[in-house]
């Protein structure tokens with residue numbers, strides 16, 4: 001019994017040029033969700049679900065960011081913010097703006113997950129694996145004795161029931177990031193367009209794990225599913241018309 005695998009990508013730090021190379025050099029079975037920081041011309045022809053990836057920093061103009069990302073992706077049904085910033089009030093905004101689901105909750109390594117209605121009927125598509133968490137756990141949670149790139153996570157997903165949302169970053173796949181320090185030392189060079197051969201990690205890293213996941217999927221004839229169609233099937237019944245006005249949330253201000 002295999003789970004339902006959903007490959008998703010957050011496009012932080014990816015330019016149009018980098019994305020073209022990524023699409024040319026990285027492939028996977030099935031459809032993915034691209035949570036985008038910008039529009040990419042090269043993605044318009046690809047058969048993947050496109051959704052926004054807003055950046056909501058402390059003290060930032062959240063209303064402007066949410067509006068501009070909605071304008072960039074007016075037909076998107078999915079949503080994931082950078083660092084998975086979320087709240088009941090953001091959920092109200094997403095419902096008002098017609099999004100069907102958010103994929104921000106962490107459910108690391110859990111089996112038996114399913115789309116479930118969250119606040120105001122916005123479905124939650126919990127994240128089973130995220131590459132940045134994988135390389136950050138030993139930093140933020142030293143006692144967890146975390147071992148990154150654990151193929152047990154792949155085996156569990158392929159041999160258990162449930163929804164398994166994998167969250168990767170193309171920048172990490174292109175660098176084959178092995179750890180946070182490696183990434184932080186090369187991120188600006190990546191953004192500046194330094195040739196990848198000068199940046200890519202030659203040993204075990206995020207791309208290695210990703211390729212192992214894709215190989216396991218192919219070996220079983222499984223494909224990644226996009227989340228939008230799944231959300232359509234799990235939509236809570238009932239209209240979501242009488243929703244509050246747009247500016248109901250205020251980004252937190254630092255105390256004086």
Ligand SMILES: [Zn+2]
Pocket residue numbers: 010011012053081082083
């Ligand atoms: Zn992000």
